[in-house]
């Protein structure tokens with residue numbers, strides 16, 4: 001029987017794009033709505049402002065902007081895309097998935113398109129892992145998007161969570177041809193014993209939507225044990241950096257830039273310290289965008305590249321964590 005060898009490492013990033021809405025929501029804007037202050041938000045999270053989608057924008061619109069930029073960056077047309085993966089916890093509609101809408105709106109052919117939902121902020125990096133195996137087995141160009149429109153689905157009354165998030169989208173096109181960066185490896189893991197530290201329960205079979213859940217605001221209530229999430233985030237994101245580097249036989253000294261999930265500046269500082277890297281080699285935009293969920297890492301990658309923080313020859317490490325409790329890290333050789 002013929003067997004097909006899996007060529008790990010053959011996936012390359014062909015194009016990168018990102019999009020954030022124009023509307024800026026500052027900490028002072030939040031202080032006019034909930035019992036908080038710019039000082040509290042800044043010292044606890046490093047966030048100064050975030051972007052919120054306009055009323056007539058939906059998750060799909062954010063995806064389209066980021067995808068079109070990534071395709072243009074790759075010099076590709078929508079019809080060149082062979083598969084679409086959208087990582088999001090804030091989809092266009094409950095069913096079908098956002099990827100189906102995106103496939104049609106972009107004008108891709110009838111290629112497979114699916115969402116990675118519920119994977120929290122680790123979704124985009126997890127999707128890179130799936131994409132590279134699709135490229136290895138099916139040799140197609142895969143459009144991977146991380147997108148969130150959190151401002152419309154989260155409670156605007158709960159100060160513990162509402163001030164943390166922002167809206168945005170980031171996209172990459174991956175394929176086996178010549179590209180900007182080689183995806184050297186990806187590591188990913190899940191600790192399913194920690195589903196309770198970050199969860200939105202209402203809407204599933206455990207708590208279906210009813211008038212009562214809507215009245216109580218349960219459908220917008222993000223249950224979060226902030227301190228536990230903080231600890232796990234530091235442990236898993238720094239561990240992801242170590243693991244992916246050891247798999248490719250490199251050390252932290254070889255890394256030009258780490259792009260971590262942007263949840264909290266204090267988490268980023270602690271990850272940098274644990275991973276043994278100075279902050280000038282760590283990309284940070286949490287002050288401007290807040291936590292954009294699964295969009296945060298591709299947005300960081302896009303911004304870092306646009307700001308010339310990445311040069312040819314650079315080894316770049318992406319690392320993320322999210323509800324699940326999931327984590328994933330990827331090494332890119334530019």
Ligand SMILES: CC(C)(COP(=O)(O)OP(=O)(O)OC[C@H]1O[C@@H](n2cnc3c(N)ncnc32)[C@H](O)[C@@H]1OP(=O)(O)O)[C@@H](O)C(=O)NCCC(=O)NCCS
Nearest residue numbers: 035036037040044121159160163226227229230263264322
């Ligand atoms: C949420 C987080 C910023 C809170 O910071 P913290 O230093 O752990 O703060 P604590 O939980 O100890 O809360 C301290 C106090 O601030 C209050 N507080 C919470 N949110 C507040 C806000 N927006 N404004 C003012 N006070 C607030 C709390 O009620 C608490 O009050 P108390 O001491 O009277 O009980 C921090 O835990 C964190 O970032 N965790 C990770 C969360 C995360 O990344 N989530 C997304 C994952 S993708």
